[in-house]
Amino acid sequence: MKRWIAFWNIVAKDMRAYYLKPPNISWGLIFPLAWTGMLFIRTGSGLESILSVLPGVVCVSILFGTTSMLAVTVTFEKKNRAFERLLVAPVPLELLMLAKTGGAIAFGVANALVPIILASFLVDLSQLDAGVVVPAVLLIATASTFLGLFIAVAVSEVFEAQTFSNFFRFPMLFLCGLFFPIAKLPALLRPLSYALPLTYGADLLRGGIVGGNALPYALDFAALLAFCLTLFAASLWNVRRRWIA
Amino acid sequence: MNATACGAAPAIEVAGLRKSFGSVEAVSGLSFAVVRGEFFGFLGPNGAGKTTTINMLIGLARPDAGTIRVGGIDCTRNPKAAQSLIGVVPDESNLYPELTGFDNLSFCAALYGLPKAERTARARELLAAFGLEKAADRRFGGYSKGMRRKLAIAAGVIHRPEMLFLDEPTTGIDVASARQIRQFLSDIHRAGTTVFLTTHYIEEAERLCGRIAFIVSGRIVREDTVARLLDPVKGRHLVRIEWNNRAGEMCARLAAAFPELSFQPEGPGLVRVESGEPVRVGPLVRFLEEAGAEVAEARRLRPSLEDVFVQVTGLAAGALGREEEKGGHAA
Structure with a gap:
């Protein structure tokens, strides 16, 4: 019980101190809007093209929303030593890191809702398979957050976390089949696509929103889950190695 | 005085503790014990290994060799169990600048699992004890250095720990705040809390501690009660x-x-x-x-501990990096 009091208070503190601040709320709203608008104008087609870009926009919104926050909630707190206060509290490291990432996962899910809600006013989403989309959004948010965590605990400075994040994020825009089919990528790059978590998330969302997923759902879910576990375990290992050395 | 020799159960037992950073050995085979209810001082110059030692005791660093038992719990094997017994006041006031003083204390209490009503009552009680009631709803980022230090100490004791670890608690703060902090530390010690204090203020250690260990270059060069340490200079x-x-x-x-x-x-x-x-x-x-x-x-x-320190270590008193509090002397 005591551990869960600590857990919920860490999540609530991060939500209040970081995620619910006006700059982050506006980022969460404007970023998906800008992507939707940009791709809609670029395709030059009718409203039906919204459906084809929606899975990609949802993925990008989650990825950028979650990974950018970990640099603040983890790297910045480590830099100003506030994180030490958490490390000396009697909370298991696993639970502590889940609490530190819980807010980012929720923020990622909220970011995903923005383009989906907007799209619901413009196109018919009755074909959307909630049984696939809801767990997919949760898993994409978790995998992206843990990717952000992995980066945040591997560096010492906030700017390093931001730079390192971009090193992963921008290639993922092109390599994960968000807006360009993986089949159209050069053969040399395709194996790289399947080494990135968003490839499986985007495939799930495409299947759940418009149909036509390239891989079986079970494989997509299993791959995302494996990325989540691997990234989280690697992050814990890094915290123990670097911060409790 | 040996902890076990006085018959009381040791609160902290350290044996053969070693820690290196690259080729530099920061802590070289430390062994000591602190009795329950004792006010123990760890005195040494900057770079002597005080902070490295305290970090290993509180679970922020892993020793290369040796054992640490806090409250009878083996910290090297089960650091989280030991952490529920201790409070920590680091050398920097590392609270959250965007939270108010009250919210910071309430959050720190939650980390130790205190229910909401108890968190609120305890935070109010400590804010009052340090004269910070009027600043309770102000953001910590806007506090003065003395206020930050007081709030950091309040955060360290918010869960009523059995043992309190303090790393340089009065360094660089004003005289009035330092006096208030020392009075508070004396009070909680009288109430039964074991206190482990690292400092380079000799006068502070002499005034507060019952027993002191001098640490130089990662080794304890002398450890005894203040009264016995002062014997040679009487x-x-x-x-x-x-x-x-x-x-x-x-x-x-x-x-x-x-x-x-x-x-x-x-x-x-x-x-x-x-x-x-x-x-x-x-x-x-x-x-x-x-x-x-x-x-x-x-x-x-x-004649003071400073003279003892000079005699024992062969170092000049200035090696302790004596600093004066803002507006006056440490004492």
Whole structure:
């Protein structure tokens, strides 16, 4: 019980101190809007093209929303030593890191809702398979957050976390089949696509929103889950190695 | 005094503790014990290994070798269990600048699993104890250094720990805040809390601690009760004289004129006079003035731990990196 009091208070503190601040709320709203608008104008087609870009926009919104926050909630707190206060509290490291990432996962899910809600006013989403989309959004948010965590605990400075994040994020825009089919990528790059978590998330969302997923759902879910576990375990290992050395 | 020798159960037991950073050995085989309810001081110059030791005791660093038991719990194997018994006040006030003073305390209490009603009551109680009630709803980022330190100490004791670890709690803060902090620490010690204090303020350690260990270059060079540490300097008579001339040259002349006294230059125009008999200040001042020195101050000193530290370690007192609090002396 005591551990869960600590857990919920860490999540609530991060939500209040970081995620619910006006700059982050506006980022969460404007970023998906800008992507939707940009791709809609670029395709030059009718409203039906919204459906084809929606899975990609949802993925990008989650990825950028979650990974950018970990640099603040983890790297910045480590830099100003506030994180030490958490490390000396009697909370298991696993639970502590889940609490530190819980807010980012929720923020990622909220970011995903923005383009989906907007799209619901413009196109018919009755074909959307909630049984696939809801767990997919949760898993994409978790995998992206843990990717952000992995980066945040591997560096010492906030700017390093931001730079390192971009090193992963921008290639993922092109390599994960968000807006360009993986089949159209050069053969040399395709194996790289399947080494990135968003490839499986985007495939799930495409299947759940418009149909036509390239891989079986079970494989997509299993791959995302494996990325989540691997990234989280690697992050814990890094915290123990670097911060409790 | 050995912890087990006094019959009380040790709160902290350390044996053969070692820690290196690359080729530098920061802690070299430390062994000591702190009795329950004791106020234990860990005194040494900057870089002696104090913070590394405290970090290993609180679970922020892993020893290369040795064992640590806190409250009977093996910290190297089960650090989280031991952490529920301890409170920590690090050398920096590392609370959350965007939260208010009250919210910071409430959050720290939640980390130890205190229910909401208890968190609120305890936060209000500690804010009042440190005179911070009016700043309770102000953001921590806007606090003065003294206020930050007080709130950091309040955060360290919010869950009523059995043991409190403090790393340089009064460094660089104003006299009034430092006095308030020392009074608070004395009060919680009297109430039964075991306190482990690292400091380089000798006067602070002498005033607060029952037992002190001197640490130099990662090793404990002496460990005893304050009373026993002071034994060798009891009966010594000390005078410090300051004048506007070079100390070295004048020291030699003083030594020649007063062979029964010992003179130690402490800086430009500053000399420490020591004797087993009471020192008569008048002849010394007259001698200096007749030699052309303008005496600024001649002050009798009480033999202190500083003298013991110098005797034991062979280091100058300045090696402790003495700092003065804003607006006055550490004492």
